[in-house]
Amino acid sequence: MITRQKYQDYINVLKEELIPAMGCTEPIAIAYAGAIAREHLGCLPERVEIEVSGNIIKNVKSVIVPNTGGLRGIEVAAAAGIVVGDAAKELKVISEVSTEAVSAIHKFLETTPITVNFSDSKKIFDIMITVYGNGHSAYVRICEFHTNVVEIREDAKYVLQKDVALEDSLDFTDRGFMNVQEIIEFADTARIEDVKDLLDHQIECNVNISEEGLTGDYGANIGKVLLKTYGTDDVKIRAKAKAAAGSDARMNGCEMPVVINSGSGNQGITASIPVIEYAKELGVSDEKRYRALLVSNLITIHLKSGIGRLSAYCGAVSAGCASGAGIAYLYGGGVDEVSHTIVNSLAITSGIICDGAKAPCAAKIATAIDAGILGYHMYKEGQQFYGGDGIVSKGVENTIKNVGQLAKEGMATTDQEILKIMTKTQSN
Incomplete structure (x- = not known):
């Protein structure tokens, strides 16, 4: 007989996992990080630096990012989130994009330096974006899963900081009870x-x-x-x-x-x-x-x-x-x-x-x-x-x-x- 607590745990797991997303979730997670970074910078960036773990590169390299006019890649995903993303929509961050907005994404890609580097992080899933503009910077890190924002900085000031070594930083119901x-x-x-x-x-x-x-x-x-x-x-x-x-x-x-x-x-x-x-x-x-x-x-x-x-x-x-x-x-x-x-x-x-x-x-x-x-x-x-x-x-x-x-x-x-x-x- 399943206990009341286990019953609720199964419900919670379903609610945590069965969520809507538009587009392949790894590029969309990058777009989500970009949208958050843009919000905290307060302006359209003049320069963007991205660090990602190997598996992010693997899962973003070949898939088309929706609402970008058929473009692919990490730079494209980040640009889409930065230019037109709505961070409140999480994994539907670029779900509502006009034709004019797609043109704005393309223009941003043509005019804004964006660098992408491998991260030396030990995490399989790790995304770090830093945006620069008007003499300021904003930094966002997503780690372990697609919406798990673990760090936000405005210049040197921490707005959010979680210890990614701790399991409770994942904000997820433990799955060990399942059979x-x-x-x-x-x-x-x-x-x-x-x-x-x-x-x-x-x-x-x-x-x-x-x-x-x-x-x-x-x-x-x-x-x-x-x-x-x-x-x-x-x-x-x-x-x-x-x-x-x-x-x-x-x-x-x-x-x-x-x-x-x-x-x-x-x-x-x-x-x-x-x-x-x-x-x-x-x-x-x-x-x-x-x-x-x-x-x-x-x-x-x-x-x-x-x-x-x-x-x-x-x-x-x-x-x-x-x-x-x-x-x-x-x-x-x-x-x-x-x-x-x-x-x-x-x-x-x-x-x-x-x-x-x-x-x-x-x-x-x-x-x-x-x-x-x-x-x-x-x-x-x-x-x-x-x-x-x-x-x-x-x-x-x-x-x-x-x-x-x-x-x-x-x-x-x-x-x-x-x-x-x-x-x-x-x-x-």
Whole structure:
């Protein structure tokens, strides 16, 4: 039986993670820092200095920043936030931008010196922006996650300062209490009125951007390719295609919001769209759909908690695995079915690397969802992977811990090599 405190903890985690964002969240975090810095400087800067950790460079390098006229890069994200950003909107900081404002961003980029440097910070997620103008400066640091502002300075005066070595500086509910068995119990017993608004917003935003991806022309159009190649009759194909289409649009400048999960719009799309599509196919009640979305979202968060916000381990793997768990729940599965789905799917796709946010993410999402669905159907057919099969250990929580160790510790060097390759590779 889940205690009242744990029940509230699960609600709090959902409220902290299922938030709206427009654009890939790493460049948007840079824009957010830029908007805050501009506010504290009090004028348009004459010069900008930016320091970021390697994973920020990795996730900003190749993705289009929305409302910039198709531009990419750290300098672009910072300029957008500085020139037209509204810091009060947080991860929707550049969601309302006029044509004239886009021109102003371009002019700022042409006339204002902006330098970008690698940070020697030990943090995986670290953004530092200093802006200069009218003989003054303002400094903003965002660390650990996308809206966690830990330092603001006006000249030498501290306006805000948190100790980033302390866990409570994160202003987040600790995730250590989560486990698969309790997630299923929470999903079974949650009061729908406590989660309805959150999930309705996720459904609305993520379905809308998925539909835009299928009707527009974005990136490599993975969603369209899947439907054209395999048809629309199979729910599995539609689930993969519609999720991929949402990523197609999001990675390639679509100016529509998504509800993210674990700091990622791609993970938010992957955790939700397949479950929504299967719920429609199976004709389940709205209540069952909500409860399945709780399973998928919370399993994603649980998996990502051991991995970290950014890693060389592709986040779509966790969300695709979790969508398989949500689908298993839609079919009437409980702890046993969900646990086996998770283990089976993690065994299949845990080798997929994250080489930054970009168009190919959509294809990785389709692959991860396929593994999640296969993981469930393996269980239905009496098939499974066993402890000792590679990184699989007996018990779902042990396998989840193994994945966290693989991603956070084992792939640290891989992350460095990916960044080296990305920073020297030119587009074909």
